[in-house]
Amino acid sequence: MARKAAIIGGGVIGGGWAARFLLNGWDVAVFDPDPEAERKIGEVLANARAALPALSDVPMPPEGRLTFAGSITEAVEGAEYIQESVSERLDLKHRILAQIQQSSHGVPIGSSTSGFKPSELQEGAADPSVIFVAHPFNPVYLLPLAEVVPSVKSDAKLIENAKEILRQIGMFPLHVRKEIDAHIADRFLEAVWREALWLVKDGVATTEEIDEAIRMGFGLRWGQMGLFETYRIAGGEAGMKHFLAQFGPCLTWPWTKLMDVPEYNDELVDLIAGQSDAQSGKYTIRELERIRDGNLIGFMRVLKDRDWGAGKVLKEHDKRLAALLPEPPKAEVLELAQMQVLPGWIDYNGHMTESRYLFAGTMVCDNLLRLIGADMDYVAGGHSYFTAENHVIHLDEAKLGDHLTGTVQVLSYDEKRLHAFIRILKGETVIATVEQMLLHVDMKAGKACPAAPEVLARLKPIAEAHAALPRPESAGRHVGQRKG
Ligand SMILES: NC(=O)C1=CN([C@@H]2O[C@H](COP(=O)(O)OP(=O)(O)OC[C@H]3O[C@@H](n4cnc5c(N)ncnc54)[C@H](O)[C@@H]3O)[C@@H](O)[C@H]2O)C=CC1
């Protein structure tokens, strides 16, 4: 039976939490009195379904069941984890936490609060030890960070359990050791936000110019190395000490207005909102969300290939998901990859470009290799499979956003060779096949050699079962040869 999470407050953030739990196989009950909540969560979920699987290289678990509860009591019944995501008002959060605790006993209650300290949330609670901050980042279904902030009253074991649950849904719980208003990340965001408001108010820059200053420069750096590693490099060969020597004095120069905030009034709101409308009003919010998600997926996939930063978290989550996969039914072709056609995959003909078919095929093949134990640890040990020959047959088109699956049928194998037939499907339609011949290689010696016995032992039952399947008509076909 699927595990259950309760989401109390189903707005921007609650919707994102619901999507992340659901797509990782948990059942989710949402409570939100807003009559529009169901529609809004449906739209967030549609975007999440199109986005999150594109980050995974192993099949994700079957989606959990989403229900909308009529009361908090109903939502939290049987829940193993509760996430409070109501509006940022302390009195409201207190009321909601008290209602949750009337029906939940000993269950972790994370709060999405952007700024309240856990000790503030715990004030007057029946059981303060289970309430903590689990502060996520929008879009919650894609970004891994959740700042986990306990207080001195928190139950340390429960916090560790909650962090493990967050890992199980692909998140990166960052344990904030000392509670502080706005935690770690929002202190930076607020500092940058205040400076940006000043720059617009003082007529120095428009909202668009500020966004360009971020996304054309330091924003790109931050996403992969953060602040300190970036500045260490900026110090040149002498590193951080030189950086501090050069830029330390500017702390006292008028580079910053951080201690001061512009007056929040209608004039400021109209100025910022007006410029923002001029900048991006041509898109709906949902369109902007999809653009953002596509960009994040592309960026995070690069980090994943490089096993770095947020990409490392994705790789670890793949390993976790792979360990949960049931034994594949060996008498059938193996479905080993789910993909989504991303903007960078589209060519000037407006459809998926040819090199991406091979890319999709190799993703399926890499997953087969992982399945038989020829994984990255095996490669690190000096052995791997190299592709000796590929034959791609294009049968149909794929368009931006299409969901593709990849299957593999092992046609034959011996100690040194592996002959695989891959199908790329859109729904039920095979849009391409990729036939591959792989050679097992001793990378140090630079020549083919027999695969390790444990790899062959895993490959054998799959190949034997696949030998009973009909041989694909186009297997062995050469370019231009007619069928039949
Ligand atoms: N929007 C953002 O960028 C981020 C927000 N957060 C935090 O997440 C929390 C929620 O913020 P958003 O989702 O942005 O706000 P939102 O306004 O989109 O959603 C809040 C939801 O709470 C619901 N709500 C109000 N009273 C309720 C009640 N009595 N019972 C159940 N639901 C109730 C509202 O109907 C609404 O759907 C806040 O604590 C916020 O600080 C955290 C990270 C990022």
Ligand SMILES: C[N+](C)(C)CC(=O)CC(=O)[O-]
């Ligand atoms: C603006 N904000 C304080 C609500 C931002 C956050 O809390 C995190 C985010 O997703 O930017």
